[in-house]
Amino acid sequence: MNFGARLAVLMASSIMANQLVQAASAQGDDKQKIKEVVVAERANARVGDVRSISSNGETFYEVEFREDGRDYEAIVSESGVITSINQEKYSQLIIGAGVSYETDFYKDQKAGFGPMPLIYGELGRLWFRGTKIGFDVYKGNYFTISPIFEPNLDGYDANSVKNNSSLYDGLADRGTAFDLGAEISFDAGWADISLAGQYDISGKSKGTTVDFRVAKNFHLTESFMVIPALNATWSDKKFNQYYYGVDKEFETDFRAAYQAKSGVSFEGSVVGVWDVTDRWKVLGRVAYNSYTNAVKDSPLVDKSGQFSAAFGIGYAF
Numbered sequence: 001m002n003f004g005a006r007l008a009v010l011m012a013s014s015i016m017a018n019q020l021v022q023a024a025s026a027q028g029d030d031k032q033k034i035k036e037v038v039v040a041e042r043a044n045a046r047v048g049d050v051r052s053i054s055s056n057g058e059t060f061y062e063v064e065f066r067e068d069g070r071d072y073e074a075i076v077s078e079s080g081v082i083t084s085i086n087q088e089k090y091s092q093l094i095i096g097a098g099v100s101y102e103t104d105f106y107k108d109q110k111a112g113f114g115p116m117p118l119i120y121g122e123l124g125r126l127w128f129r130g131t132k133i134g135f136d137v138y139k140g141n142y143f144t145i146s147p148i149f150e151p152n153l154d155g156y157d158a159n160s161v162k163n164n165s166s167l168y169d170g171l172a173d174r175g176t177a178f179d180l181g182a183e184i185s186f187d188a189g190w191a192d193i194s195l196a197g198q199y200d201i202s203g204k205s206k207g208t209t210v211d212f213r214v215a216k217n218f219h220l221t222e223s224f225m226v227i228p229a230l231n232a233t234w235s236d237k238k239f240n241q242y243y244y245g246v247d248k249e250f251e252t253d254f255r256a257a258y259q260a261k262s263g264v265s266f267e268g269s270v271v272g273v274w275d276v277t278d279r280w281k282v283l284g285r286v287a288y289n290s291y292t293n294a295v296k297d298s299p300l301v302d303k304s305g306q307f308s309a310a311f312g313i314g315y316a317f
Contacts, residue, residue, distance in 0.1 A: 034061045037080045046141040066141050093123040098312020106156045107302040108165035118312035144185045152177040177204035191216045207239025223275040231267040244298035256299050263292025285310045
């Protein structure tokens with residue numbers, strides 16, 4: 001390519017890049033104006049994402065905002081007229097049923113599919129997320145403080161073994177425990193960040209866990225939302241010893257004694273919510289948990305991590 005041709009290509013590329021920058025800047029200016037429309041209507045609103053949508057050939061904007069601790073969605077026309085303001089759909093309480101699946105984790109323990117009750121969402125200040133239940137004693141535009149309660153479903157059934165394994169002979173079941181604690185969450189704009197501490201009040205492990213979570217809601221379409229999340233969970237040695245340890249008195253020729261230490265495990269998950277109608281919802285969740293060495297080194301554990309999935313149908317109230 002000669003010098004003249006190269007110069008022409010460079011000039012054309014520069015013009016195209018400049019046009020793209022101007023278009024992006026114009027779009028940003030439009031969205032800022034739409035935000036100002038919402039703030040003019042709701043002075044205490046903290047405005048988040050703004051998305052353009054099309055309906056019957058017209059352009060509208062979906063605007064997420066938080067006011068007095070509640071999440072809303074406003075629809076604004078291209079000319080700056082607010083056509084509707086509704087509480088966010090994910091703030092509804094969804095009740096239904098589904099099925100769950102998890103891969104093997106404990107050695108010689110039966111895993112796989114099982115029925116699952118489905119409770120997800122919010123009812124006023126009361127909220128449900130997975131197995132965790134919380135109540136917002138304080139909910140502002142940035143911070144939320146909640147006492148939380150959660151049944152801990154970790155553990156094993158010493159009598160539910162595969163291939164007549166004797167690995168759990170002499171050990172007591174590690175059944176459901178109940179944790180009580182508190183959670184503080186912060187809306188950082190780019191993500192929802194939470195820190196929760198919980199203690200076993202049922203006296204099973206008498207252990208403590210601390211969970212750090214980062215999550216973000218993404219509305220892929222008007223009727224489908226995904227919520228990816230990352231969790232880092234620290235568990236103390238009492239918790240890990242109860243679920244994964246083997247006391248010296250229970251050591252056998254085929255099961256070594258093991259004193260578990262504290263450690264941090266990590267989980268990545270994605271929740272999907274599909275609005276089939278305004279009331280009927282389909283929910284799904286996939287997750288992978290990578291366990292701390294304090295868990296992986298246990299003679300009772302077969303894997304370094306665990307995959308789980310769940311699928312359900314529910315009705316929104």
